[in-house]
């Protein structure tokens with residue numbers, strides 16, 4: 512049975528170097544990093560090495576990197592931390608309708624505590640209007656949170672331009688960089704970011720570990736209370752193998768960068784062949800600047816859910832991009848916010864490629880897609896309904 516993984520936007524397999532590194536750390540670095548003895552200090556050195564690597568990768572200082580349990584915690588910490596610490600100055604936050612649930616649900620929670628949230632709209636290509644953002648900002652605004660790249664479509668947001676607009680004001684600027692990290696060049700100074708969320712498992716690192724960049728001097732309330740770990744900003748004994756594995760994954764990002772043209776060519780090949788396959792197949796967000804790895808595709812006459820299942824039976828893993836909770840599909844909030852038709856939203860799937868994707872895999876996937884799509888088409892044309 513063939514197995515083809517085309518869901519790199521959901522998570523990535525571990526880089527072999529990361530597996531080796533984590534094995535060694537799990538075996539030989541069990542000491543508590545807070546312990547004064549040699550066992551503890553050895554573990555602590557692993558954490559500090561990883562912190563330095565991650566800081567360097569985004570143009571930050573090591574002391575500005577806080578380890579968290581992943582992108583979700585980083586987003587929660589950034590939003591709730593900034594909101595609480597700055598609520599005396601104002602209670603308005605600006606974000607977009609396309610954010611990851613880790614941001615959107617946190618904003619919904621903040622609304623229940625008296626914050627006013629502006630959710631910026633996008634056009635049908637998933638693009639944000641800078642004008643609308645400018646107009647939404649008031650003296651009450653304490654935080655702007657805009658993701659670097661969307662996880663469902665790969666569409667990029669103009670974070671640099673937004674940074675320039677808000678830099679003169681006393682507003683914290685947060686970005687969810689989880690999808691973009693390793694694929695786009697990110698420099699926090701250049702982008703004028705105060706807060707940036709990262710996660711290891713989208714860059715061939717382990718799950719359950721992430722980081723939050725916090726520009727020195729940014730006012731942020733801590734959420735975890737307890738021990739003095741992470742300079743007192745996040746209590747709890749550190750996960751040394753995961754932190755070390757995250758650092759190693761960042762070290763290996765050079766490999767991913769070398770692969771980006773190959774991956775883009777495969778993604779473009781997939782999209783080109785699909786458009787030739789059948790008229791009516793459309794790529795969502797295609798007119799926008801996108802990550803090279805994502806493709807969000809509309810297939811007429813077959814639901815995304817159905818297509819996902821048919822591909823899964825053939826050993827091919829893709830995603831609908833939307834949250835599947837207890838078997839019931841919620842329509843994608845991203846495609847909905849883009850104002851696409853109900854049919855277009857239901858009949859779209861996300862195919863995301865990565866380092867281990869091969870040309871053979873893409874060709875096999877195209878073959879299977881052609882079979883499924885043609886069969887559905889025949890069924891529909893001969894069905895007198």
Ligand SMILES: *Cc1c(COP(=O)(O)O)cnc(C)c1O
Pocket residue numbers: 520521580581582583584611613658660661662687688689690710711712713719720721
């Ligand atoms: C995956 C993802 C997250 C969540 O990260 P976890 O480490 O899984 O908690 C947040 N934001 C975006 C854009 C993501 O793609």
